[in-house]
Amino acid sequence: MASLTARHPLAERATLGIEMPGATHLELIDGARIFTVMPFRGQGKALLQKLKRSKSLSLRTVGPDDWIVVAADKVPDIDPAQALVVDQSHGRCLFRLGGPRALALLMKGVGVYLDGAFPVGSSANMLFGHISINLARIDEESFELIVMRSYAESLLHDLKLAGREFGLSFAISER
Structure with a gap:
């Protein structure tokens, strides 16, 4: 029997990419x-x-x-x-954003000044544009975003738009 958590909701529609060294990179974490x-x-x-x-x-x-x-x-x-x-695995999705410009990319969409006020290990609920997320800082250059499944496609779109100037790459990876 198939499980609702078997595939990320964007797994079939997202274009697969590779992470470029030193680039800002977005991963859709399948199976979180x-x-x-x-x-x-x-x-x-x-x-x-x-x-x-x-x-x-x-x-x-x-x-x-x-x-x-x-x-x-x-x-x-x-x-x-x-x-x-x-x-909540069936109703929420996990994205990982990392790289040298990840913080700058996030600050284009959130109403919180994250630099210096959001240390490694922090997490909080906030909006990215109009989408509610839970943001966690994993290390100096890496963040994880949890979003409701029905907003995953909109969040991906908004992150890709915000990341254009940073050469954002993206891919799907398994947990």
Whole structure:
């Protein structure tokens, strides 16, 4: 039986490209596992520490005691008495943007001054143009954007337009 998370919604329509050395590059991450995690009252601090220790998870803040977890391949190991965990993989998509001009490209679409105010490890919900995203800074030149599946094509279009002056390359890769 086919799974809704089997393919990125743009996998069949996107033009495949290659990453050029030193270029700003956008990847559509096919097969990303994305979960919403909301701890129950009094469980937040302990659960946060447990999630931060995990090497196979990437944690993004959405709000107080409300997180998005990107997992390598499986559901996070969370006690059902500690938190509500909802698989969002079928409804959200993951993009990775990297390269020397990634920050400049992002700042063309967000209403937040990211340089210096958005250190490595930060994440926040914000708009890119008119599209709501969760933005995470992975390292100095790399960012991950999570968007609702129905807005993936619009986000790709907007990122490609914003990236024209930077020679943006793009491709689909598997998680």
